[in-house]
Amino acid sequence: MQDIIVRPYTPAVLDELQEIEKKMRKRFPDFPTWANWVYLHKPELKPDNMYVAYKDRKAIGYGHLIPRFAHANDPAHVPNTIYLDMVASLEAEQPERVLDALYEALKARVGEMLVEVLPRKTELCIQHYATVHPILEYAAGQGFERVESYRLLQRDLNMKIPDRLVHGDLEIREWKLETLADKEKFLAANKLAFPEESATLEQLEGIVSIPNFTTFTVFTPANEVAGVIMVRAEDATVGFIENMFVLPEFRGHGLAEALVARGMLYLLEQGFQSVLLHVAAPNVPACNLYQKAGFEIVKEQIEIRRDWNAQ
CATH class of the missing domain: 3.40.630.30 (Gcn5-related N-acetyltransferase (GNAT))
Structure with missing residues (x-):
């Protein structure tokens, strides 16, 4: 043979x-x-x-x-x-x-x-x-071992999407990340929100290229990023929340709820019938946030790892 x-x-x-x-x-x-x-x-x-x-x-x-x-x-x-x-x-x-x-x-x-x-x-x-x-x-x-699990959540976009406003001098605006400077600014904010992640420009450019991609971002009066939701198409009828974060100093003021509502409204306006997202199972605050917004658990994704140096 x-x-x-x-x-x-x-x-x-x-x-x-x-x-x-x-x-x-x-x-x-x-x-x-x-x-x-x-x-x-x-x-x-x-x-x-x-x-x-x-x-x-x-x-x-x-x-x-x-x-x-x-x-x-x-x-x-x-x-x-x-x-x-x-x-x-x-x-x-x-x-x-x-x-x-x-x-x-x-x-x-x-x-x-x-x-x-x-x-x-x-x-x-x-x-x-x-x-x-x-x-x-x-x-x-x-030799790979299970270290993490992610829940796939789904929500029907025909359910009522609540109105959520940001307060004070913050403002939610659409931000398409069209320039290199925009992408680098997003990656810097993402690193502040998720210090242990190492997102790359190439990774981001791949997401930006997906149909119906956009972000809605909370900006300060100084045009600094306070929080972001990133959405895109999953297929012809389903949208996807690729990423969502609020920087630590702005948490606890309802920005996450406002961003989720704005992202869902955009996907509904684009003609999508439902929306999906992944969330780490141990991230209880995020799981609670999405479940309160009407998301339900569909299935589980498993992450397994192996230490390269232990080979």
Whole structure:
């Protein structure tokens, strides 16, 4: 039997990957649309970080990684996080061997990348809904452990959206992040809200490119950011709240409720029937905020990690 060969991704093989993915999603509807959407629209995904497994010149699996390196001035406990995913074709005779080959290629690429960054704890991370059990079970066999869970929440936009106003001299305005300066200003505010996250410009540009993207932002009289809600399309009838935060010094004054209401109103005006969002299960204040706004839990996404240095 000819060995499985892993090669870097090229656009010429995309049609084959899309077919693999369509069959995977037919059996596991919660599997992501990597080849059918993300590979075409996410600048963070570089061809150097994407791999395809072949047998007899036919694609039988694929995988990728997305690095989110910690910032140089982040506290020492903030790790580099390397997000990765991989899938074997449902038609592969030995799917575990396909995943083994892809995982080895991805690990080799991580090793190359880490040579070029400052030494710091590094973690490999996979995120999937619990229903995508073949990938989660394979990763568990490679030493990945569950560290977090995220709830997918949904709300019907035809339910009444309450009026929520900001008080004092603050103002909510639409902010489309059209310039580099705007994007850098947003990333700086996001870092203040989430100090342990390492959002990147490329990540943000990928979100900005999604249809119906916009933000509504609370500004101070000095034009400083106090809070943001970021919304976009998920599909033709469903909107998505990509991000929402209020900076610490402005919390406790109803800004979060006002931003959520404004974001939902925008999505309703754009013709969407419902809205989705993810929230970390341990984030009780955020879970309570969204449930009070009419959101209900749909399902759970699991995050598993492995310490790169423990290999």
